[in-house]
Amino acid sequence: MTTTADIEDIMARIKLRDRQALAALYDATSGKLFGVCLRVLKNRSEAEDVLHDVYVRVWEKAAPYAITGHSPMTWLITVARNMAIDRLRKKRPETGSDDAMSLVADDGPGPEAAAIASSERARIETCMGELENDRADAVRAAYLEGETYKDLAKRFDVPLNTMRTWLRRSLMKLRDCLTR
């Protein structure tokens, strides 16, 4: 198990152009980040391309992460998710998705970094629980699958503007609960 302190140390070494450190970061975090990319893109080869670009970006731009105040894992997940969704939005309609079975994790990931502290996980679960079920599902679909307002309106069978109002309200409720 790689701890947050270990990853912070690895990130500091990456800034000093230590290739071994990038390899170590990859070994500790690629399973999670690949999972995040796959969840958004639902296509293995595209998720592999994005994963490649994520680590090259980290190598080239390791410094800005500190100013965000994020833990390294939060920052890495944010970068991976952003790059995966950018790719998803550019994706031409004819590019298909793999079927669900081929996306299931294969021979199990290697040693994984503690992604997010379990207390934070418990808090967001409590607060998501305070939202109506379908609204919590909408927030999850937007975050994890990169769905657009159009996708969400279709999924929940409501007009687009209604969807936007719903989601904005849910997000503000979520914020209030999390900062309580």
Add this chain to the structure above:
Amino acid sequence: MSELEDAYDDDALAAEYVLHLLDDDERRAFEARLATDRELQALVWSWEARLSPLSDEVEAASPPKAVRDRILRSLGEPNARRSAQALWGWLAGGAVAAGLLLFVLFGTAFDPEPDLSVAFQAELASEDRSQVMVAGVIPATHEIVIERVAGTAPAGRVHELWLIAEGADAPVSLGLLENDGTTRIRVPDDIAPGVRTGTIAVSEEPPGGSPTGAPTGPIVAAAQFNDV
């Protein structure tokens, strides 16, 4: 619209931005504001942190070994170095051209004073902020000026400053820091172009600095320069 509603609106927009829910026009407009608005930036970071625990439910999956190999092969391919050089060249070239033009216009009466102002700045701070330094770059003289705000090197150790140029293979030592007050370091001309877009870092070393030419001790802090 009242100020309160504005603030509420920006926070909702920041959340939608983080979720990639804004349409292309809204997203571009938001990003244009984000480039200069620090409060908006802070709202975005808060939402990123707030929502990231949602990814906990995502199962890890093993990427093929080939991806790891491909990444390690891609590292350090110089791709951005030219733009850094172009920036520095532009700064220097612009100043020279302006001086020349004034010389042409005013003849010998004009004696250009070099612009000694700091153009880029960076804060170097340790994780617990027990060590804080502010670094500034004076492009006209290729100098980095570093001022200690908090902390010093522990007894029997010194702080050494390093530059890691974007796309570079290894850090280059820029020199040792004074243990208090301000240190001025002149950056050699050949590596000066990499300062603006590179990363600077401070490591803890034995007296006299790293014996190997590469950092040997813990990294105290690292940062990139921003425009002043």
